[in-house]
Amino acid sequence: MPSRTDRPNASAEGTMSFRQLVHETTRFVLSELKPRGKWLTPFNVVTGVIILSGVVMIAIRFAYGLGSVSNLSQNYPWGIWIGFDVVTGVAFAGGAYVLTFVVHILKVKKFEPIVRVTVLNGFLAYVFYAGALLLDLGRPWNVINPIIGNAFGLSSVLFLVAWHFLLYMICEFLEFSPAVAEWLHWPKARRILEGLTTGAVIFGITLSTLHQSGLGALFLLAPSKIHPLWYSGNIPVLFFVSSIFAGLSMVIIESFFTQKVFKHRIGHALHAAHDSILLGLGKGAVGALFAYAFLKLIDFVHYRQWIHLGTPMGYWYLFEIVGFILLPIVLFLQALRTRSARLIQFTAFLTAVGVILNRLNVSVIAFKWYEAVRYYPSWIEIWITLAIISMELWVFRWVITRMPVFGEAHQVVEETIAEDAEDMEVVTWKASAI
Numbered sequence: 001m002p003s004r005t006d007r008p009n010a011s012a013e014g015t016m017s018f019r020q021l022v023h024e025t026t027r028f029v030l031s032e033l034k035p036r037g038k039w040l041t042p043f044n045v046v047t048g049v050i051i052l053s054g055v056v057m058i059a060i061r062f063a064y065g066l067g068s069v070s071n072l073s074q075n076y077p078w079g080i081w082i083g084f085d086v087v088t089g090v091a092f093a094g095g096a097y098v099l100t101f102v103v104h105i106l107k108v109k110k111f112e113p114i115v116r117v118t119v120l121n122g123f124l125a126y127v128f129y130a131g132a133l134l135l136d137l138g139r140p141w142n143v144i145n146p147i148i149g150n151a152f153g154l155s156s157v158l159f160l161v162a163w164h165f166l167l168y169m170i171c172e173f174l175e176f177s178p179a180v181a182e183w184l185h186w187p188k189a190r191r192i193l194e195g196l197t198t199g200a201v202i203f204g205i206t207l208s209t210l211h212q213s214g215l216g217a218l219f220l221l222a223p224s225k226i227h228p229l230w231y232s233g234n235i236p237v238l239f240f241v242s243s244i245f246a247g248l249s250m251v252i253i254e255s256f257f258t259q260k261v262f263k264h265r266i267g268h269a270l271h272a273a274h275d276s277i278l279l280g281l282g283k284g285a286v287g288a289l290f291a292y293a294f295l296k297l298i299d300f301v302h303y304r305q306w307i308h309l310g311t312p313m314g315y316w317y318l319f320e321i322v323g324f325i326l327l328p329i330v331l332f333l334q335a336l337r338t339r340s341a342r343l344i345q346f347t348a349f350l351t352a353v354g355v356i357l358n359r360l361n362v363s364v365i366a367f368k369w370y371e372a373v374r375y376y377p378s379w380i381e382i383w384i385t386l387a388i389i390s391m392e393l394w395v396f397r398w399v400i401t402r403m404p405v406f407g408e409a410h411q412v413v414e415e416t417i418a419e420d421a422e423d424m425e426v427v428t429w430k431a432s433a434i
Contacts, residue, residue: 085385094243102284127169181193209240212243234298248281279336
């Protein structure tokens with residue numbers, strides 16, 4: 001573990017040359033790349049095996065094509081890599097734009113301690129799931145066409161989604177970059193980046209609104225291929241609204257694990273406010289669930305969907321609606337009435353399962369439901385998906401254990417003073433850098 005004195009000295013930032021600054025920063029970053037803690041933990045062993053074998057499978061996929069590792073075909077060109085990694089994963093990343101809107105635009109400061117970790121989770125989700133999109137492309141080198149203009153396709157929904165993914169990843173990086181500047185102890189860069197935050201948040205919210213609904217708009221092109229219980233002209237709106245409670249549910253789930261795994265990184269103030277924050281997130285989630293249920297009711301009446309309820313797919317539809325929309329609404333309301341943070345967390349897990357089920361229903365299960373030969377993901381497809389998730393978790397853990405992600409920077413300084421009171425020179429420098 002590198003000592004604090006190994007870090008680039010911000011007090012000399014104005015006097016050291018650019019070459020010295022680059023050298024010191026590079027040395028510090030390289031020292032931070034060294035692993036911390038025990039290596040042979042159950043999590044490291046299991047996810048490490050998944051990642052290493054998954055990398056081999058990814059290499060086979062690019063060397064020998066999609067058919068060597070997947071069950072994708074001309075009839076089913078989209079499988080679990082699109083249905084889960086992209087369509088579902090992007091919904092779970094929705095907590096970033098929701099919380100940044102609440103904190104930076106509505107000025108609800110109660111949720112400020114968890115904004116950075118939520119933005120980090122959203123940024124990593126977009127990076128890894130957009131990367132997973134390359135696995136599904138028959139000619140992945142053409143992925144840059146929408147960017148360089150070789151084949152713009154201005155009338156394509158995918159063109160909109162591609163550009164929004166790229167721009168939104170940039171926005172999320174800008175929103176998180178003050179934490180990176182604090183980690184590197186670049187006070188001037190931190191102040192500049194913080195000045196860009198509000199603009200990045202506004203632009204990012206606009207992009208999120210469009211591409212969350214844009215993912216749903218992709219399925220407007222297939223009215224005859226999606227089961228009538230899941231097809232609707234309101235799919236773009238349904239995707240957008242569901243991304244709100246999906247994102248908030250993921251934030252609640254994330255807080256459940258971070259409170260246990262990264263307890264030493266979370267300040268006392270955040271620990272004390274944890275239950276209150278969860279209840280606030282629960283209120284937002286249940287509000288979005290109510291809106292979603294109302295939209296589904298409109299579709300149910302408008303498209304006369306009751307005529308399909310007596311079929312096997314109708315029973316599956318009722319299982320989704322009753323078990324993962326109506327039941328979470330009841331449980332969230334009960335949790336808010338009794339102020340039970342534990343019930344909020346359980347209901348968030350249930351809601352997340354419902355989001356996964358719905359997105360897979362639209363993109364995989366209810367897609368060409370009438371075919372005699374259906375698509376089922378191969379075990380390699382599932383394994384590669386697990387490998388991508390494991391990679392994201394490793395990067396998430398690395399960032400959490402090194403950067404000031406939880407709370408404000410001054411909280412980090414105060415805790416450092418309490419832990420290393422004898423290192424007054426470093427403490428004074430860190431306080432002055434803020």
